[in-house]
Every structure is written in structure tokens, then in C-alpha cells.
Amino acid sequence: MSADMDFRLEDIDDAEIARRLSIVEPLTDSVRDLVDAVIRTEVDDAELIAARTAIEAIVTRLRARQKDKGYGVAFTRDFTGMPWGNAATGARNAVAPPLRLSKVDGVTRGDVVLGAAYEGPGGHVHGGIAALLLDQLVGETAAADNMPSFTGTLTVRYLRPTPLGPVTLTGRVTGTEGRKTFVHGELSDADGVTVEADAVMIRPKSFPSRDQISAAITGHDTPTADKPTP
Numbered sequence: 001m002s003a004d005m006d007f008r009l010e011d012i013d014d015a016e017i018a019r020r021l022s023i024v025e026p027l028t029d030s031v032r033d034l035v036d037a038v039i040r041t042e043v044d045d046a047e048l049i050a051a052r053t054a055i056e057a058i059v060t061r062l063r064a065r066q067k068d069k070g071y072g073v074a075f076t077r078d079f080t081g082m083p084w085g086n087a088a089t090g091a092r093n094a095v096a097p098p099l100r101l102s103k104v105d106g107v108t109r110g111d112v113v114l115g116a117a118y119e120g121p122g123g124h125v126h127g128g129i130a131a132l133l134l135d136q137l138v139g140e141t142a143a144a145d146n147m148p149s150f151t152g153t154l155t156v157r158y159l160r161p162t163p164l165g166p167v168t169l170t171g172r173v174t175g176t177e178g179r180k181t182f183v184h185g186e187l188s189d190a191d192g193v194t195v196e197a198d199a200v201m202i203r204p205k206s207f208p209s210r211d212q213i214s215a216a217i218t219g220h221d222t223p224t225a226d227k228p229t230p
């Protein structure tokens with residue numbers, strides 16, 4: 001990796017994380033609802049123009065204070081990550097469906113409903129969205145001890161069109177070789193697998209260690225992705 005990773009400390013506890021999520025998740029849900037409503041509404045032009053004016057006023061209010069770039073990944077002192085801008089899972093990102101994954105007995109699994117915002121072929125899931133969700137799946141499947149691997153190669157096979165609606169993702173590690181982890185992932189509807197993926201996930205040789213990230217976010221060092229991992 002050549003670019004610096006955007007790590008920062010949020011010196012808060014689990015109760016404060018829960019409090020913040022209780023504010024931002026409903027906001028993000030409302031924005032998702034807005035996106036869906038804009039796609040599917042059949043109101044007349046005057047209503048569409050009035051809606052735009054109202055939305056622009058909200059955007060102006062939110063832009064009163066903004067971060068310079070993306071949300072980045074914040075950590076607590078005990079290394080709880082808050083990747084709230086993540087495109088697939090982010091609690092603050094209305095683009096994210098959002099996908100919520102958990103690992104049980106070596107299998108990563110998540111259920112998500114893909115609505116009108118994720119359409120490609122009429123009534124069906126966009127291939128890029130399937131790849132996005134599978135990329136996140138293989139990333140979380142390969143991640144160990146909260147330290148990520150990066151996707152080196154993601155090979156996606158579209159077996160049949162995925163209808164919009166509920167889908168399930170499952171992933172498992174199929175092997176490891178040095179810094180490489182091989183992962184197989186599947187996206188399924190009620191009738192079975194629609195898209196499958198195989199990934200080569202790589203723990204970069206230059207990624208900072210967990211100790212280096214901890215030191216960086218607590219102000220004892222400068223975070224950089226260019227430091228060799230011990």
C-alpha cells in the first residue's frame with residue numbers, strides 16, 4: 001500500500017457507540033427510504049420540484065460542519081472499529097444496503113434485502129452490487145483479530161439473475177499460503193446460489209501492525225501504511 005490509511009481514535013465506550021448509532025442509523029435509514037422513494041414515486045412534477053427544494057435545504061444544514069474526505073475508520077482505545085462510511089456496511093452510508101455479517105463456526109453469513117436502489121437488469125440485482133457485497137463478505141471472512149486483508153483478486157461468476165428482494169451471503173476460508181488467504185463466497189436467493197466468488201485476500205507486507213495502529217490512534221506515533229508489519 002502506498003497511501004496512508006485513515007485511522008483515528010474516538011475515545012468513547014460501548015454505551016457512547018450505542019448512543020451515537022441510535023442517532024445516525026435512523027437518519028441513514030431515512031436517507032435510504034428517500035432514495036427508494038425517489039426511484040419509485042409517481043407524484044407529479046410540481047411535487048418532485050418541491051421535494052428537491054426541501055432536500056437541498058437539508059443538505060445545506062448537514063454541510064454546516066463536514067469532514068474533509070471520507071469517514072475513515074475510527075477506533076476506540078480497545079480497538080473496536082467504527083467503519084461507518086463503508087460502502088457495503090456503513091452505519092452512516094445510505095448507499096450500503098446495509099450488509100451485516102457474522103462469523104459462526106468458520107462460516108461468515110449475512111442476510112440483506114436488496115430493493116429498487118440496487119437494480120441492474122429490470123427487477124434484478126446489479127452485477128456490481130453483487131460484487132460489492134461479495135467483496136465485503138470475502139474481506140470480513142479473511143479478516144482475523146480485527147485486522148483486514150485486502151482483496152488482491154476477486155473472481156465473480158454470475159450463475160443466474162438475482163431477483164430484487166432478500167438474499168443471503170455465506171463465505172468460508174478455503175486455504176492460506178503465507179500472507180494470502182483464499183476465500184469462497186456465495187450470494188443466494190430462496191432458490192439457491194445465484195452468484196459465487198473466489199478471492200485471493202492478501203495481508204499487505206507494509207500494513208501497520210495492530211500495535212502500530214494502537215500507538216498511532218492514541219497519539220504515540222504517526223499512522224502510516226508504509227511501515228513494515230513486524
Ligand SMILES: CCCCCCCCCCCCCCCC(=O)SCCNC(=O)CCNC(=O)[C@H](O)C(C)(C)COP(=O)(O)OP(=O)(O)OC[C@H]1O[C@@H](n2cnc3c(N)ncnc32)[C@H](O)[C@@H]1OP(=O)(O)O
Pocket residue numbers: 001073081135136137138139140143146147148149150151152153178179180200202203204205206213
Ligand atoms: C485495521 C483496520 C481494521 C478494520 C476492521 C477489520 C474488519 C475487517 C473487515 C474489512 C472488510 C473490507 C472488505 C473490503 C475489501 C476490499 O475491498 S480491499 C480494497 C480493494 N483492494 C485493494 O485496493 C488492494 C490493492 N492492492 C494492494 O494493496 C496490493 O497490491 C496487495 C494486494 C495488498 C498486495 O501487495 P503486497 O503485500 O505488496 O504483495 P506482494 O508482496 O507483491 O505479494 C504477496 C503475494 O500475493 C500475491 N499477489 C500480489 N498481488 C496479488 C493480486 N492482486 N492478486 C492475487 N495475488 C496477488 C503475490 O504473487 C505474492 O504471492 P507469493 O509470491 O507469496 O505466493
